Amino acid sequence: MPNIVFSVIARDLKLAMRRQADIVSALFFFVIVVSLFPLGIGPEVDLLRQLAPGILWVAALLATMLSLPRLFADDYRDGTLEQLALAPHPLGLVVTGKVIAHWLVSGLPLALITPVLGIQFDLSTDALLVLTGAILIGTPALSGIGAIGAALTLGLRGGGILLSLLVLPLYIPVLIFGAGAVDATVSGLGGEGHLSLLAAMTIAAIGFAPWASAAALKIALE
Amino acid sequence: MNDRFNLYRFAAPATFYPLAGKMIPWFVAAGILFGLAGLYIGMLVAPTDFQQGEGYRIIFVHVPTSWMSMFIYLVMAFWAAIGLAFNTRLSGMMARALAPTGALMAFLSLWTGALWGKPMWGTWWVWDARLTSELILLFLYIGYMALVAAIDDPRRGDKAGGILLLVGVVNIPIIYFSVKWWNTLHQGSSVNLTKSSMAEIMLWGMLLMALAFWMYSIAIALARVRTIMLERERHTDWVRQELAGDSQ
Numbered sequence: 001m002p003n004i005v006f007s008v009i010a011r012d013l014k015l016a017m018r019r020q021a022d023i024v025s026a027l028f029f030f031v032i033v034v035s036l037f038p039l040g041i042g043p044e045v046d047l048l049r050q051l052a053p054g055i056l057w058v059a060a061l062l063a064t065m066l067s068l069p070r071l072f073a074d075d076y077r078d079g080t081l082e083q084l085a086l087a088p089h090p091l092g093l094v095v096t097g098k099v100i101a102h103w104l105v106s107g108l109p110l111a112l113i114t115p116v117l118g119i120q121f122d123l124s125t126d127a128l129l130v131l132t133g134a135i136l137i138g139t140p141a142l143s144g145i146g147a148i149g150a151a152l153t154l155g156l157r158g159g160g161i162l163l164s165l166l167v168l169p170l171y172i173p174v175l176i177f178g179a180g181a182v183d184a185t186v187s188g189l190g191g192e193g194h195l196s197l198l199a200a201m202t203i204a205a206i207g208f209a210p211w212a213s214a215a216a217l218k219i220a221l222e
Numbered sequence: 223m224n225d226r227f228n229l230y231r232f233a234a235p236a237t238f239y240p241l242a243g244k245m246i247p248w249f250v251a252a253g254i255l256f257g258l259a260g261l262y263i264g265m266l267v268a269p270t271d272f273q274q275g276e277g278y279r280i281i282f283v284h285v286p287t288s289w290m291s292m293f294i295y296l297v298m299a300f301w302a303a304i305g306l307a308f309n310t311r312l313s314g315m316m317a318r319a320l321a322p323t324g325a326l327m328a329f330l331s332l333w334t335g336a337l338w339g340k341p342m343w344g345t346w347w348v349w350d351a352r353l354t355s356e357l358i359l360l361f362l363y364i365g366y367m368a369l370v371a372a373i374d375d376p377r378r379g380d381k382a383g384g385i386l387l388l389v390g391v392v393n394i395p396i397i398y399f400s401v402k403w404w405n406t407l408h409q410g411s412s413v414n415l416t417k418s419s420m421a422e423i424m425l426w427g428m429l430l431m432a433l434a435f436w437m438y439s440i441a442i443a444l445a446r447v448r449t450i451m452l453e454r455e456r457h458t459d460w461v462r463q464e465l466a467g468d469s470q
Contacts (some may be wrong), residue, residue: 148389152382156372165368166386169361170393173400180404201396212389215306219381 004089008097009104015074016105022070027109030063034117045122052121053131053182060110060135060178061142061171065164067106068146071098072154072217085221095151095210095217099143107139123182130185130195138178138198144205145170151216174201233310235451236460242444249444253437260430268424277341281424284334286432287327290439291359294324298366299391302384312447314380315454317387318370319447323439325363331356351402358397362390376454 016023037055038048075081084094114135118128149167153159181194232238264282271278298317305313335353336346347353366383373379455461 148385152369152386153372158372162368162372165361165365169358169365169397170389172358173393173396176400176404212385216382216385219378219385222378 002093004087004093005097005100008094009101012098012101013104016101022067023105023109026063026067026106027113029066030059030110031113031117033059033062035120038120048121049123052118052123053127053179054175055121056114056117056131056135057138057175057179060107060139061168061175063110064106064139064142064146065167065171066160067102068150068163068167069153069160071102071147071150073150076154076220081217082221085218091214091217092211095147095213096206099140099147099206099210099213102147103140103143107143108136110139111136124186127182127186130191131182134178134181134191134195134198137195137202138174141174141198141202141205142171144202144209145174147213148209148216151213151220154217154220174198177201233312235312235315235455236458238312239448239451239460239464242448246441246444246448249437249441253434253441256430256437257434260427260434263423263427263430268427274342277338280334280338282427282431284331284338285428286435287331287334288356289432290435291324291327291331291356294320294327294439295359295362295387295394296391298324299387302387305380306384306388311377311454314377314384315447315450316443317383318380319443319450320439321363321367321370322446323442325360325367327435327439328356328360328363332360349405351398351405354401354405355398358401359394362394366390 034056037051041047041051072081075084085091087094111132114132115128118131123131146163146167149163149170152166153163156162177194177198181191181198184194185191232241260282264279268279270276298320301313301317301320304310305317332353335356339348340346366386369386370379370383373382452461452464
């Protein structure tokens with residue numbers, strides 16, 4: 001059974017590697033949005049240090065969301081998705097594989113570049129570690145929840161804007177606990193509780209969201 | 223076949239359409255009666271609050287709209303579940319018909335809350351847990367309406383909207399508690415509605431107003447679902463007969 005998950009991951013990663021520009025442009029979107037905030041707010045280091053977790057998280061939310069339409073759109077257009085839905089494997093497992101592959105090419109790079117951006121905001125080493133960890137743990141939940149939105153808006157006109165309307169309100173808990181983990185660490189409360197809740201959300205999202213998106217995909221393919 | 227009253231008969235638009243038409247005047251009348259009684263008690267009978275003065279009277283609109291905004295979302299999710307499980311046509315139409323009313327209630331709740339907050343707390347808006355989650359609820363309503371409006375095929379729209387509603391209803395508790403914890407972590411709650419034992423007469427006014435909003439919501443949703451039914455089923459015989467009957 002897990003074979004289908006791994007083969008979908010391998011296939012999607014191979015496809016993504018052939019279009020590396022997409023990965024890089026999402027990453028640079030993240031970097032540019034984060035860099036815009038100091039220009040808008042002003043260069044006061046204390047203020048920026050305080051705002052950094054929120055800014056990085058909001059930018060991560062937007063960057064993940066921008067790459068969501070591609071999750072199913074290409075497969076939908078060339079008919080692969082229909083074949084996958086007809087295959088004997090449960091469609092939920094196929095979507096699980098696609099969600100994990102999406103995280104590997106969109107969430108993971110964000111987490112890897114976060115320390116560099118955090119240094120720009122003069123975060124302490126502890127805060128930097130927790131922020132990176134939080135983005136690492138939390139972004140899979142974003143890919144999972146986002147898959148539902150991507151499946152629901154598949155093939156619709158104006159899908160991108162619609163997707164943001166559907167998905168961003170559902171991202172709020174991840175944003176709260178992701179940014180909250182850093183604040184709690186800085187204020188000395190310890191961010192473990194937040195990180196645990198974030199991990200719980202990720203597990204729930206990876207476990208359940210693919211099945212909801214599979215149901216949505218079946219509706220889109222009817 | 224049998225004389226037993228069969229509720230499922232009304233799951234078909236052709237039978238539900240006349241039933242809804244008969245029910246609407248009753249709900250409108252009940253809504254007006256409850257509304258007049260509630261407003262009478264709220265505006266004239268209920269005493270002035272010793273802390274908040276006359277301004278507190280907006281509670282008679284604010285609390286019922288907040289209740290309705292939350293309750294309507296649950297009803298929509300209920301219809302979505304029925305629609306996805308049994309593949310009934312009417313369920314999706316009901317969810318669609320309720321959505322604008324739910325969004326209106328959420329908006330009214332926020333608006334009256336702001337009008338209340340300004341004289342009482344000195345500010346239009348605070349990032350309080352309840353205000354924030356009500357705002358997110360409004361976003362969820364708007365997301366649902368945008369999704370069903372974007373899908374041309376009505377049946378596909380119903381089903382996709384149904385999945386979104388179910389995902390939303392699972393998320394509402396998570397959103398509510400995360401906002402609550404976020405709020406308590408960021409700041410001590412600057413706003414505290416002292417849970418003073420509310421005068422009984424005020425409670426009555428509020429309950430009557432809640433019933434009035436309830437009746438209004440049912441009446442308007444039924445009226446809306448009737449137009450949706452006519453639009454969706456315009457190619458069927460019963461709609462032709464219905465419309466021909468109207469023009470005579």
